[in-house]
Amino acid sequence: MTKTSKISGFYRKSISERIDIVKEFANLDDKDIELLKKEGPLNHELADKMIENLISTMPLPLGIATNFLINGKDYLIPMAIEETSVVAAASNAAKMCRAGGGIHSVATDSIMIGQVQLTKVKDPYYAKMTILSEKEKILEIANEQDPVLVKFGGGAKDIEVRVINTLTGPMVITHLLVDTKDAMGANAVNTMAEAVASYIEKITSGKVYLRILSNLADRRSVRARALIPKEALAKEGISGEEVVDGIIEAYSFAAADPYRAATHNKGIMNGVDAVVIATGNDWRAIEAGAHSYASRFGKYEPLTIWEKTEKGDLVGVLEMPMAVGIIGGATKVHPMAQLALKILGIKTAKELAEVIGAVGLAQNLAAIRALATEGIQRGHMSLHAKNIAIMAGATGDLIDLVAERLVKERKIRIDRAKEILEELKKKGK
Ligand code: NAD
Numbered sequence: 001m002t003k004t005s006k007i008s009g010f011y012r013k014s015i016s017e018r019i020d021i022v023k024e025f026a027n028l029d030d031k032d033i034e035l036l037k038k039e040g041p042l043n044h045e046l047a048d049k050m051i052e053n054l055i056s057t058m059p060l061p062l063g064i065a066t067n068f069l070i071n072g073k074d075y076l077i078p079m080a081i082e083e084t085s086v087v088a089a090a091s092n093a094a095k096m097c098r099a100g101g102g103i104h105s106v107a108t109d110s111i112m113i114g115q116v117q118l119t120k121v122k123d124p125y126y127a128k129m130t131i132l133s134e135k136e137k138i139l140e141i142a143n144e145q146d147p148v149l150v151k152f153g154g155g156a157k158d159i160e161v162r163v164i165n166t167l168t169g170p171m172v173i174t175h176l177l178v179d180t181k182d183a184m185g186a187n188a189v190n191t192m193a194e195a196v197a198s199y200i201e202k203i204t205s206g207k208v209y210l211r212i213l214s215n216l217a218d219r220r221s222v223r224a225r226a227l228i229p230k231e232a233l234a235k236e237g238i239s240g241e242e243v244v245d246g247i248i249e250a251y252s253f254a255a256a257d258p259y260r261a262a263t264h265n266k267g268i269m270n271g272v273d274a275v276v277i278a279t280g281n282d283w284r285a286i287e288a289g290a291h292s293y294a295s296r297f298g299k300y301e302p303l304t305i306w307e308k309t310e311k312g313d314l315v316g317v318l319e320m321p322m323a324v325g326i327i328g329g330a331t332k333v334h335p336m337a338q339l340a341l342k343i344l345g346i347k348t349a350k351e352l353a354e355v356i357g358a359v360g361l362a363q364n365l366a367a368i369r370a371l372a373t374e375g376i377q378r379g380h381m382s383l384h385a386k387n388i389a390i391m392a393g394a395t396g397d398l399i400d401l402v403a404e405r406l407v408k409e410r411k412i413r414i415d416r417a418k419e420i421l422e423e424l425k426k427k428g429k
Pocket residue numbers: 146148149152154180181182183184185186187188189190213215282285325327328329330
């Protein structure tokens with residue numbers, strides 16, 4: 001019989017029955033089944049309520065980054081990540097930031113954007129004015145959807161309307177600006193956007209298609225900054241001044257080149273995502289927000305900026321959307337997410353956003369310091385190799401030839417320099 005992935009009612013089966021089907025399909029053995037059935041901190045009964053067609057859970061290493069001083073408060077940072085060195089690098093960079101008084105981080109209010117797409121309008125600018133003139137009614141309809149959020153001081157606060165030109169003609173896009181307080185807010189905003197859609201259709205001559213949250217959460221951002229004394233950046237024979245200059249060069253490269261900016265930002269997201277995941281937040285939403293924000297001026301740019309102060313110290317800033325919550329979604333359901341929030345000692349979504357922004361900044365510092373000093377180190381090594389070549393008796397062109405070989409072989413020693421010199425001389429170089 002040929003195998004088929006067309007299975008009706010897979011979702012209605014028990015976890016055990018689903019595992020049996022997968023076992024047969026993929027020829028799994030008893031050890032595989034044992035692994036699938038093994039339960040971790042997120043038990044299968046609970047996980048089965050979170051997603052569809054569940055067969056098991058997928059654990060990630062959870063580590064603690066140390067040394068973080070953010071807005072004058074000490075934090076131990078839970079990070080869920082599979083990549084080596086990230087937690088160590090964050091802890092190391094946090095220590096350097098500590099030397100300058102720690103990281104200062106401020107998040108804006110939790111304003112999310114819900115979009116309502118109005119199409120087939122003959123008079124888009126007139127429709128825009130009509131929608132704006134009905135603002136109070138639109139906000140009222142939106143707020144009726146979530147009395148709990150309104151009770152906590154949140155809810156739809158304002159609207160803005162844009163006319164955009166598209167392949168299928170002009171569209172009138174209404175943005176519902178919703179303060180979602182301690183929730184990430186996707187469900188809350190989507191429900192509100194859906195509710196106001198028919199009213200917008202009624203007062204205009206158009207047809208609404210999409211009504212959904214925008215992940216370009218530029219009204220809900222975090223700004224983190226740190227001053228790092230140059231002495232705290234010095235590394236194995238490389239002075240703090242040299243490291244600062246190397247970091248500024250690395251940043252300038254990222255600011256000028258999207259190929260580098262992508263990797264620069266990936267380094268930031270190593271730290272950001274690890275905390276987002278540990279706290280049960282939606283990292284796809286954070287990723288989408290980060291990269292769309294990075295390209296908001298039509299060119300992909302780094303999410304951090306690094307500068308040198310008058311005294312020669314390093315200052316860095318990070319600015320990016322940070323739509324995270326401590327209410328709703330997996331944050332409330334996943335026991336490890338709850339535990340992560342407990343370790344952080346966080347009471348509001350705003351504070352969580354501030355901590356994550358600080359981690360992103362520190363992670364970026366660690367990455368570009370390592371990259372910049374590696375470059376400086378290599379420069380130092382070739383200089384050092386030339387000296388060794390001269391000490392071994394090389395002259396003229398032979399100095400460079402011997403030094404290059406020493407660097408390539410990573411054996412910058414006088415005995416090896418002498419051997420290479422003899423070899424080259426025999427070859428008549
Ligand atoms: P939710 O709907 O589970 O919880 C939010 C609700 O909790 C609020 O609407 C409010 O009624 C209530 N609440 C109680 N106390 C509150 C407080 N102090 N502050 C704010 N609200 C309070 O969760 P959500 O945050 O609306 O949705 C998050 C989930 O939506 C995530 O799991 C995400 O993955 C998912 N999602 C994301 C997208 C997207 O990013 N494009 C789209 C759809 C769904």
